[in-house]
Amino acid sequence: MITDSVEVWHGVVAADEGLYDAFWAVLDDDERRQASKFKNALLHKRYVEVHGRLRQLLAGIVKQAPDKIIINKTKQGKPFLADYPELAFNLSHSGELLLVAVAWHCRVGVDIEICKSRVNLPGLVKKCFSEVEMNYWNQLPDDEKNQAFYRFWTRKEAFVKATGHGIVLGLDQCVINPENPVEFLSVPMQCGKASIWSIQDIELGEGLSGAIVADKKLDEITLKHL
Structure with missing residues (x-):
């Protein structure tokens, strides 16, 4: 991986029983504890696969075995590689869809959402958008509002994940032009x-919204299948 590039990997989480043991084997104790908290079998399998595949991806970049990678967390809970803190990564998944961003020497965040129809969109916009964003959204034709909402939402989510602070920052305080x-x-x-x-x-296809945010220029993004 070129150190000034940004890679975005996307794929489908199969939650395949036949792959479960291999993914479980590479997880650390903390990841296994988190996985065990899911009482729903499908969500449990998805968690194990998502984090197992993340480890496999990172292992290929830093040339280590997936189970040997040490993943620590900041005080705010953002994961990082203990031996390679200069390698930034972030993952997002929505249903069975997975998105992972990897970049060197920056902060990076990514988000993916399935653009489901919501009856409470105006309320969410009022809560999560700034005044300038809300005014823009209110003036859109009704048939464009759902997609536009998710475009703003994924950009904001990617930003707060990149910072490591999460939504406690206040999504309405992250104002997009x-x-x-x-x-x-x-x-x-x-x-x-x-x-x-x-x-x-x-761009991930119809009915999906994805975004990446970094504290560097995003001139070279390579989209790869995971």
Whole structure:
């Protein structure tokens, strides 16, 4: 992997019983404890596969065995590689769909969502959008509002994941320029200047919304199948 590139991997989580043991074998104790908290069998299998595949992907990049990789977490809970802290990664999954971003020497976040219809969209927009974003969204034709909501949502989610702080930052405080959605108008003070952050939508097909955010230029993104 070229150190100034950004790779985005996407795939489908099969939750295949035949692959379960291999994925379980590479997880560490903390991941196994987290997996065991899922009482729903499908969600349990998906968690095991998602984190097993993440380890396999990272192992290929740093040339280590998947079960030997040490994944620690920041105080805010964001995972990082103990032996390769300069390698940033982030994962997102929605249903059976998986998205992983990997990049060197930056902070990176990614999000994927299935664009389901929601009856409470106006309420979510009021809660999670800034005034300028809300005004833009309210003026859209009704048949464009659902997709536009998810576009804003995935960009905001990718940002708060990149920072490591999560949604406690306040999604309405992460203000995207509606007229130029690759940039932020403003971000919370602890995240630095808005100008250092870049946004890129990830085209994954009809009915899906994906986005990646990093504190570097996103000029070279390679989309790969996981």
